[in-house]
Amino acid sequence: MKQPSDVAISLFDDALLRTASLLVPSLLREEWRREWSAELWHVRRSCIGIDETFSWESQREITGFCLGAFSDALFLRSQPQKGSRAPVHVHGSAAHTLLWLFAVLALCFAISRLLPGVAAENEATRHQIRPGVLLVSETAADYNQPSISAALFQNWRTTRQRYFQELAFYCVSRESADAGRVSTQWNVAHSSENLFSLLGLPIIFANQADADSSLPSVILSHDTWMSSFAGDPHINGHAIRLGKVKVQIAGVAPAGAWQLPGAPDAWVLESDAQIASLAPSRTNGYLFAHLSQRGQAEMSEPVISITASNQDHTEIDLMGVPIADPVEGAWNMYAFALFLALLALPAVTSVSLGDTHVSSHRPSAKQRISRILFFTAKFLLIAAIGFCASLDLAYSGTVGYSPLAECLQLLWCFTICLFGFRWAVADQRKRCPVCLRRVSNPATVGLASRTFLGWNGTEMICMGGHALLHVPSLPTSWFSGQRWLYLDSSWDFLFADSYVY
Numbered sequence: 377m378k379q380p381s382d383v384a385i386s387l388f389d390d391a392l393l394r395t396a397s398l399l400v401p402s403l404l405r406e407e408w409r410r411e412w413s414a415e416l417w418h419v420r421r422s423c424i425g426i427d428e429t430f431s432w433e434s435q436r437e438i439t440g441f442c443l444g445a446f447s448d449a450l451f452l453r454s455q456p457q458k459g460s461r462a463p464v465h466v467h468g469s470a471a472h473t474l475l476w477l478f479a480v481l482a483l484c485f486a487i488s489r490l491l492p493g494v495a496a497e498n499e500a501t502r503h504q505i506r507p508g509v510l511l512v513s514e515t516a517a518d519y520n521q522p523s524i525s526a527a528l529f530q531n532w533r534t535t536r537q538r539y540f541q542e543l544a545f546y547c548v549s550r551e552s553a554d555a556g557r558v559s560t561q562w563n564v565a566h567s568s569e570n571l572f573s574l575l576g577l578p579i580i581f582a583n584q585a586d587a588d589s590s591l592p593s594v595i596l597s598h599d600t601w602m603s604s605f606a607g608d609p610h611i612n613g614h615a616i617r618l619g620k621v622k623v624q625i626a627g628v629a630p631a632g633a634w635q636l637p638g639a640p641d642a643w644v645l646e647s648d649a650q651i652a653s654l655a656p657s658r659t660n661g662y663l664f665a666h667l668s669q670r671g672q673a674e675m676s677e678p679v680i681s682i683t684a685s686n687q688d689h690t691e692i693d694l695m696g697v698p699i700a701d702p703v704e705g706a707w708n709m710y711a712f713a714l715f716l717a718l719l720a721l722p723a724v725t726s727v728s729l730g731d732t733h734v735s736s737h738r739p740s741a742k743q744r745i746s747r748i749l750f751f752t753a754k755f756l757l758i759a760a761i762g763f764c765a766s767l768d769l770a771y772s773g774t775v776g777y778s779p780l781a782e783c784l785q786l787l788w789c790f791t792i793c794l795f796g797f798r799w800a801v802a803d804q805r806k807r808c809p810v811c812l813r814r815v816s817n818p819a820t821v822g823l824a825s826r827t828f829l830g831w832n833g834t835e836m837i838c839m840g841g842h843a844l845l846h847v848p849s850l851p852t853s854w855f856s857g858q859r860w861l862y863l864d865s866s867w868d869f870l871f872a873d874s875y876v877y
Contacts (some may be wrong), residue, residue, distance in 0.1 A: 385439070595625075598631040748774050769785075
């Protein structure tokens with residue numbers, strides 16, 4: 377009678393053989409399981425004997441035989457099954473190419489969504505200063521310098537205007553700002569309360585908290601909000617100190633406010649009485665005027681000459697100029713760059729795909745449509761990559777809107793699209809029209825000295841057995857471009873042991 381230890385070891389050996397059989401291909405699994413079981417019976421008879429006396433040395437030898445079945449199973453798994461074709465790895469699959477392009481696009485898009493500069497550019501495009509707003513200055517040549525006094529603004533504000541329906545004013549001073557961190561110097565604009573409504577710019581985060589009416593309200597510029605407060609969306613209601621006055625943050629100006637003269641870091645909204653009391657009558661600032669319908673009809677020039685009354689009722693000559701040119705936006709810059717890339721593409725590469733056929737065995741209509749769709753998909757993905765990657769490269773070093781970043785976006789987008797389209801055309805020329813895989817195994821055919829007597833160039837083959845590609849080394853009048861030679865069924869014996877997957 378068998379001992380319990382002998383029974384346990386026997387079950388363990390049988391479990392090893394069954395586990396090894398799971399590694400064998402399914403068609404051969406049952407056959408090899410029976411083979412190993414029969415051999416195990418003979419190994420047990422030869423090691424233990426008929427009396428089945430338990431011995432650790434005999435059991436180690438039997439277990440070693442069972443472990444050897446795993447090496448046999450792994451070897452069988454690495455061999456091709458009988459009757460099947462050996463796989464041939466053909467590089468350049470169309471699906472793999474599109475997958476890689478899509479992966480690059482997804483990466484560039486994800487990065488662009490994380491860059492604060494891209495968000496600021498979109499915000500500047502979405503929130504632009506309304507048309508019909510002028511900056512009134514003494515001279516058009518130096519309109520970025522403050523030239524209108526606070527007293528003149530108060531005088532105009534209390535008199536009836538014929539061409540202006542609303543006026544706003546601010547004066548800029550350099551003041552210390554203490555937001556709980558290291559004290560810094562800001563350009564603080566003391567402005568009238570209607571400034572942002574006149575400009576048509578919304579105040580972001582304005583309704584997140586109840587304002588404390590006892591403290592003056594301050595609006596932060598977008599760049600100050602990003603640099604000093606790390607873009608905190610819950611900044612509304614925080615109290616800071618400007619100079620000797622404690623103020624409360626009432627919101628953030630959109631990125632489009634960068635165009636305002638004086639480069640303010642913050643705007644303190646004050647009533648007309650506060651502006652008159654805080655700013656002496658001789659303090660100069662910036663005056664903004666929104667043209668009425670009559671004013672827009674009669675003042676259509678880029679630079680408008682204005683004759684106005686001074687405080688002493690004398691006439692003065694002023695100039696009205698637009699604050700800044702409209703922001704083009706990422707999409708407009710992208711469309712222009714894409715147009716330039718398509719226009720310049722024929723200058724850097726031949727747009728011909730070299731589809732000269734030298735055989736009656738042509739691809740089917742379905743295969744030709746698939747080829748066109750694949751070529752179009754590559755162009756669309758490259759164009760999308762050009763848009764996202766140009767934004768990443770242009771706005772990676774800025775947290776706000778920048779005209780320089782717009783120029784860099786135009787340059788990067790043009791470069792990426794141009795050379796990307798050039799690669800797409802060159803890649804398409806090396807694709808088999810039947811299976812859309814890149815041809816390989818280039819071989820030189822002919823002699824250079826016999827170019828005009830025989831064909832001389834490079835021959836490449838589709839490993840799926842569909843076609844040969846002939847590329848001349850020196851274009852001639854009778855062989856100027858590449859040619860496809862489609863293979864018929866008589867070539868199938870060369871590819872009998874391979875298949876494309």
